[in-house]
Amino acid sequence: MHLNPHDVLIVIDVQNDFCASGALAVPDGDAIIPLIHELAPLFAHVILTQDWHSPQHLSFASAHPGKRPFENIEVSYGEQTLWPEHCVQRTLGAEFHPDLHLPQAELILRKGFNPQIDSYSAFYENDRTTATGLGGYLRERGLKRVFLVGLAYDYCVGYSALDARGQGFEAIAVRDACRSIGLGDSVAQMEAEFAAAGVKVIDSRELLNGR
Ligand code: VGL
Numbered sequence: 001m002h003l004n005p006h007d008v009l010i011v012i013d014v015q016n017d018f019c020a021s022g023a024l025a026v027p028d029g030d031a032i033i034p035l036i037h038e039l040a041p042l043f044a045h046v047i048l049t050q051d052w053h054s055p056q057h058l059s060f061a062s063a064h065p066g067k068r069p070f071e072n073i074e075v076s077y078g079e080q081t082l083w084p085e086h087c088v089q090r091t092l093g094a095e096f097h098p099d100l101h102l103p104q105a106e107l108i109l110r111k112g113f114n115p116q117i118d119s120y121s122a123f124y125e126n127d128r129t130t131a132t133g134l135g136g137y138l139r140e141r142g143l144k145r146v147f148l149v150g151l152a153y154d155y156c157v158g159y160s161a162l163d164a165r166g167q168g169f170e171a172i173a174v175r176d177a178c179r180s181i182g183l184g185d186s187v188a189q190m191e192a193e194f195a196a197a198g199v200k201v202i203d204s205r206e207l208l209n210g211r
Pocket residue numbers: 013018051083120151152153154155156157
């Protein structure tokens with residue numbers, strides 16, 4: 001697969017709390033970092049996202065007495081999964097993994113900072129209507145095709161890819177440069193949504209061999 005100057009690599013949430021010994025560790029999460037470093041130089045544009053929650057964020061089980069992580073609750077905008085406290089603003093867990101080295105990144109997009117709304121997607125908060133501005137940013141800069149890597153495939157990578165399609169961008173998830181949380185059948189469900197929305201899933205070899 002050949003890349004062009006309108007392609008952008010979006011590196012989703014490669015933060016301490018999603019990596020080994022983090023508060024919401026994604027199994028094998030750190031393992032993708034060397035591959036991300038191989039892929040990034042192929043792209044003219046790189047964007048990072050950073051999960052960036054207020055203390056006592058609505059998505060934290062600890063903010064709901066009697067509730068436990070990974071339970072679902074009903075909130076104003078619908079169903080919300082509850083998580084362990086993670087990626088709290090200005091904590092070590094919210095920092096990018098220390099091995100992640102992408103100084104060329106042009107934008108660091110923070111999301112999930114609204115205390116009352118979670119944000120899996122880099123484009124829309126979980127109410128599905130509050131925009132982060134990323135769609136407008138990409139359009140104004142003439143970026144048309146987004147490649148997604150990072151954590152977690154079945155949540156923030158997945159919802160970002162779906163919303164990219166919804167905003168009229170081509171969206172391609174690089175499967176082996178992602179890892180999943182895996183709650184129930186979250187991976188299969190996300191892949192069914194990818195198929196319906198036209199999100200492509202590729203292996204990194206398709207990029208690395210096509211140079
Ligand atoms: C994520 C759950 C909660 C993710 C973020 O980055 O996939 N998942 N917050």
